[in-house]
Amino acid sequence: MEHAQQLAFIDSVFMHLKAPETPDGVTYEIDAKRYTSPEQLTQERKQIFQDFPIAVGAVAQLENNGDYFLHDYTGVPIIVLKGKNGEIRAFINMCRHRGVRLLNEETGHIKRNIVCPYHAWSYDIAGCLKGILHDKGFDGVSEATHSLIELDCSIHFGLVFVVPNPELKGQFDWNVFLEEVYNVYKTFGLDTHVPYKPETRTIQGNWKLLIDSGLEAYHFKIAHSKTIGPYFMDNAGINHENKLHSSIIFPKKSITRTQDKPREDWQLREHANILINIFPNTIILVQPDHAMVMLNFPIDEKSTLAHSFMLIPQAPTTQKENEYWELNRSIFWEAIEEDNELVELQQATFSKYDDKPITIGSFEKLILQFENLIDEVLEEKLKLTDF
Ligand code: FES
Ligand SMILES: [Fe+2]
Structure with missing residues (x-):
């Protein structure tokens, strides 16, 4: 201060x-x-x-690129993941094929891709869909349409804040929302x-x-x-x-x-x-x-x-x-x-x-x-x- x-x-x-x-x-x-x-x-x-930003953990919980932690207490299953360049993103912990919960260990590290245990669809650490087994059976499914559902996520005061409702991503200004806190x-x-x-x-x-x-x-x-x-x-x-x-x-x-x-x-x-x-x-x-x-x-x-x-x-x-x-x-x-x-x-x-x-x-x-x-x-x- x-x-x-x-x-x-x-x-x-x-x-x-x-x-x-x-x-x-x-x-x-x-x-x-x-x-x-x-x-x-x-x-x-x-x-x-x-529908509001919720603090889900401390930014220091994610040390290395590829580190993640899970958060389930808002009712939405959330993965918070540190990407290739150190950006922290949040996703719904759900495979875009038939909805399997992708990660189950509370915390961990993704070496390369998140691979779904059901039919092995895979996602990179930016949440992008990278692989579909027998992709001929999935017309119109692509990285553009079926990557992980990303949530609005932002770092403030050493904490990771996430808006669990994906519809609200980009719909508000973090600095305006937190202005009063920053003032103090x-x-x-x-x-x-x-x-x-x-x-x-x-x-x-x-x-x-x-x-x-x-x-x-x-x-x-x-x-x-x-x-x-x-x-x-x-x-x-x-x-x-x-x-x-x-x-x-x-x-x-x-x-x-x-x-x-x-x-x-x-x-x-x-x-x-x-x-x-x-x-x-x-x-x-x-x-x-x-x-x-x-x-x-x-x-x-x-x-x-x-x-x-x-x-x-x-x-x-x-x-x-x-x-x-x-x-x-x-x-x-x-x-x-x-x-x-x-x-x-x-x-x-x-x-x-x-x-x-x-x-x-x-x-x-x-x-x-x-x-x-x-x-x-x-x-x-x-x-x-x-x-
Ligand atoms: S449910 Fe994930 S690959 Fe089928
Ligand atoms: Fe008290």
């Missing part, structure tokens, strides 16, 4: 501490059924998880970071509850009283006026010490965590020397698969470095498990009783904004092609 921008953010924290934004006092309500409705989830899978995020330098300890957890809660849980600091002092709570300012989440992607600065108590230092030495990340929700389901928590990435995918309306990894400057080479990142990882998870347990308690209620709306206060407005955006997408008022 550019230093001028960091200073502006730190100033905004001090302003907030001096004169906390007067909450507008308005209390909102949202329908709890949005967390229990299988019909809503069916709609979300299509209109949100397939320009140079955290995560593009060159490497993923550390990818893992997958299942949480018994609707995927949106997991996003909601990151969007306010109102709970820090209570829910995290035994872990990170004491290090952070109480109920202080300073958010940017973003319309689509939320970003919040959570200042630590130590930030007040920066006032004793010359301005040119102020470093935001030393004294605050910055949480970014890239709409819809990606959370990046920027910490002093690394970031934590969480990608949340619905399993069903009441459970979520959370795929997460750290992005660290370089792979650890010594025992000491390993221990350092391990320690950071465990501190993070200690707090997140507290959040997740509370999400599970919310879902436990809603599974039995969702007749009354839940209450959202002024400090939790980003939750309202996020949930409203979901509604706008489902009502087709907000589309990827608007960007």
Whole structure:
């Protein structure tokens, strides 16, 4: 992040501490059924998880040309593959002959071609159809017509984003879609970071509850009283006026010490965590020397698969470095498990009783904004092609 921008953010924290934004006092309500409705989830899978860019992994997972990884959590079977010149592309993991799933190993390397196990149609690492067994039987089938179905795919912040619906390829501008994130995020330098300890957890809660849980600091002092709570300012989440992607600065108590230092030495990340929700389901928590990435995918309306990894400057080479990142990882998870347990308690209620709306206060407005955006997408008022 550019230093001028960091200073502006730190100033905004001090302003907030001096004169906390007067909450507008308005209390909102949202329908709890949005967390229990299988019909809503069916709609979300299509209109949100397939019709918007979804982060599917870290770019550093693909080291060499020909390396690939698979991703199935959006509902569309996806291959992310590094081509001959290092370009990263995404395809539907489906043979264009009779639809066989082409690759089954989660990760791997394609030496030359992807060969279908059924009748040996083959595709090169740019997805082009290269070989048809007994091709005389297939009039009109060619590289031009029957190559792998390519998806829109783009690299940002060290992550690979894919739009799983092939119809949307080329139908929007990535930079416009991600503009708000870039405004906050320009140079955290995560593009060159490497993923550390990818893992997958299942949480018994609707995927949106997991996003909601990151969007306010109102709970820090209570829910995290035994872990990170004491290090952070109480109920202080300073958010940017973003319309689509939320970003919040959570200042630590130590930030007040920066006032004793010359301005040119102020470093935001030393004294605050910055949480970014890239709409819809990606959370990046920027910490002093690394970031934590969480990608949340619905399993069903009441459970979520959370795929997460750290992005660290370089792979650890010594025992000491390993221990350092391990320690950071465990501190993070200690707090997140507290959040997740509370999400599970919310879902436990809603599974039995969702007749009354839940209450959202002024400090939790980003939750309202996020949930409203979901509604706008489902009502087709907000589309990827608007960007
Ligand atoms: S299904 Fe792939 S070659 Fe027949
Ligand atoms: Fe939390």
